[in-house]
Amino acid sequence: MNFKRLQYFLKIVDIGSMTQAADVLHVAQPALSQQLATLEAETGQKLLVRTTRGVTPTEAGKVLYRHAQAIMRQCDQARVDMRAAGEGLSGAVSVGLAPGTAAAHLALPLLREMRARHPGIVPYLNETYGTTLSELVMNGRMDLAVLYGGTMEVHGLTFLPLLREPLYLVGPAGMTQRPDPVPLRDVGSLELYLPRPYNVVRKLVDGACAGIDLAPRVAAEIESADTLKAVIAAGLGATILPESMAREVTASAPSWRARIVEPAIEAPLALCQSDHLPLSEPAQAVRALLLELVHDWPRHLLAGGTTATRP
Template identity: 30%
Template sequence: MNLRQLEYFLTVAAEGSFSRAAGVLHMTQPPLSQSVLQLEKQLGVQLLVRHAQGVSPTEAGRLLMEQGEHLLQWSRRLEERLSAMGQGLAGSLHIASVPTFGWSHLPPLLQAFADTAPGVEVELSDPVPSEVLAQVADGSADVGFVATSDTGLLAAAHPGLAIELVAEMPLLAVLPPSLPDLPDPLDLSALAGQTWLLPLPAPGFPGLVEIAEAVWRETGTRPGSVRYVSTLQTAVPLIAADMGLSLMPRSVADVAGPRVQVRRPVQQVPPLHAAMVWSRHMPPSPVLERFLAVTRETYTGKL
């Protein structure tokens, strides 16, 4: 039994006549009659009683009328669902994003995507940058966001990933409570000899360490020591506890609030670049294609 046969039978049973059903279906009566006869033959049961006034359903026909309508409704819903998935309007999307991008930039982006594709189920994770790249590369995440000092070097180190710049994140000096009297803006040479808190460097991932080293070269200074942390977010409570200082986007520094000191650098400190990454080896799903388009539209003209 196929869905067309079922639709033909339900129409005949509802109209009580092959001729009236043929008119509703915009077809001639002979192929309609043949289709119902073939259906009865396939099922091995009589579905309609033919009489002078038209047709009436048998007990088996009444059961098929009741259940068949549900089946057609389910089929239509399935067709609509599959069509929506083909247009990127339904399905699922796993996003892996470093918190540096996720806290301030991801919420408006997710809202814009939800407005255009409300049927898509979004799953979020916030691993460290190297793990974001690994998840995208192995397909466990559809798309990722990282913060890097150099998108060109990042792309060269990871040729299997498509990498696209979406936003720049200017950096501020975030200082412990023990340094309340430093001016704003701040000459970063005043931080010579201090303990710096920086994310642990990862092979093939240029990040804040490279920016800090550029600052030290420009100012002709060196830190007293460098302490490595897993993420910039990990550094925030350490800075608040007078255990060091760092450079970070305001969105990260704002987490600590008044517990830390924030200063604008006098020097032209290179920003972190928020980059969107996805696999070159796996064709993007319609959902991912739609998300990439929404991201580009959201950040157009904001670099």
Template identity: 35%
Template sequence: MDIRQLRYFVQIVESGSLTKASRQLFIAQSALSQRMALLEEEVGKTLLVRSVRGVVPTQNGDALYQHARFMLRQLDEAVLIARQEFSNVRGRVTVGLAPSTACMLGLPLLRTLKEKYPGILLNVFSALPGHLEEKARLGELDVAILFSKTAASEMTFEPLLDEEVFVILPGNTKLVAPRKKSLTLKETAALPMVLSTPSHALARRFMLELERAGLEPNVAAEIDSLLLVMRYVAEGEGATIQPMAATETLYPPDGWRCLPISNAPMTRANYIYALSPQKLSASASIVRAELKHITEQLIASGTWQGVRLTPTVAEAIGEDRQASQGLTPV
């Protein structure tokens, strides 16, 4: 299997027709059919079938398509960056990050760009997810990390990581026994909770879990500012529901306790968005690549806890490492 075969396969799936794909690829239809037959023989599965709608992928074909599209995008991005004269890359790039995400990625990204790409001026726009999505839909962000697959239809996106959501309290809290390593949903509902307003997806998700369990929340305050939420919680006024990255907002003397909800675990998917390839500048493409690389480094080093790379990202990183070491993935 080679890169050209994968490009041909992806083009056929997206065209829905061998005839259309052969025209777009400037290759004879018979040669294209032969290439696909060889690919199916190598995979050992039928990947494409003809139907009244044209050529459509099988279940195995669709799985290959999803991974191949991601890998080809990564490869194209790597080639683009490799061709750049880094010292000459210039431009302004606006990156949208939620407050907790900015706590983890903001400084490493700024430091990396200053060291490697001094000609790139980074504008970090940090806001609650709803505001970020609005800015993304208006085309005012070059790159963003958002929490929904439908946040901005005019931008491209790919999965980045999954965050676990915790009950967060100050380290010296008297609200939870020191021996506790996790809480049930009922125990969580009994705590005075400092939450974002219901317009925030994380707060809505928590309320929905309580409703499903027939529990009533004990809301001490609703605050749409992560910094103020964490300061209020640090003073011992209650607990909050946040990913672990939120603890980077400030550092109380006794640290933080981050307790999972044992019978209602919650995670939040993170997607990296970017302008369409036609609109994405070289400098913005570099920033997107660096964001992904920094994320992988922070997770691998244990600096960013309570998260995991999504499978496609982890697989792509593993294959990149094997390739750099002269190994063939199996």
């Protein structure tokens, strides 16, 4: 399969127009159409559908698009690695850090260590929610991610357990403070502001409540960590958060927190990477730094002496 044709295909899908893609690529449109036809013949699949609004990928085209992105990214990294051979590590490395988790506390220490040890590496830190981060890693658009999850096998991904964070009930100062620790059943009478059901923390809460035949009273579903802080500061209601985020909220607004027990609920934090796309040398170095930093945390799950190796 010709790399140039893959590049053309990616550009056509990104732009959504053969005419505009031809202009950007400085290729005559008939020549670009011929390249696409050759690629479809090589793959034995129809890759694009032409509509009045432009072109869209077929299901086969979507699959090729994901693989082509990963292939081009690996080619780019191979060139960087070859140029850097015999010199200090250099190149771009993308790391996802799920917000509202202990992962958020890795950003500054990681940047400091990278500047000190690998100044040639240019990091891209992405703080968004875990589902999106894992999809980016799976599609080869991100090297690594630290996020909640990893308790179930996911095709295309591997997870290295890092930490288990207990969940806390967090309430505003104007709400009667619950005992610490607080039994989960005592939470049933409160109006809660929680993330959507696909969120890992929400799944843990819903699962624990179902285990004791309790239906949580959800006043609103909120994904934004800043909005949850504002809810607590305004005294609108309570929420359930991992310990790191709970401490952050109670430090920034008049509020209280209580660890949930009976049953205790713990959110698993894990390092996520592709199970089939190899890490570049710079990405391997960043992975080693991440594990070194986590090894300094209390209650980490890493085995001693294994922090600098790939699984």
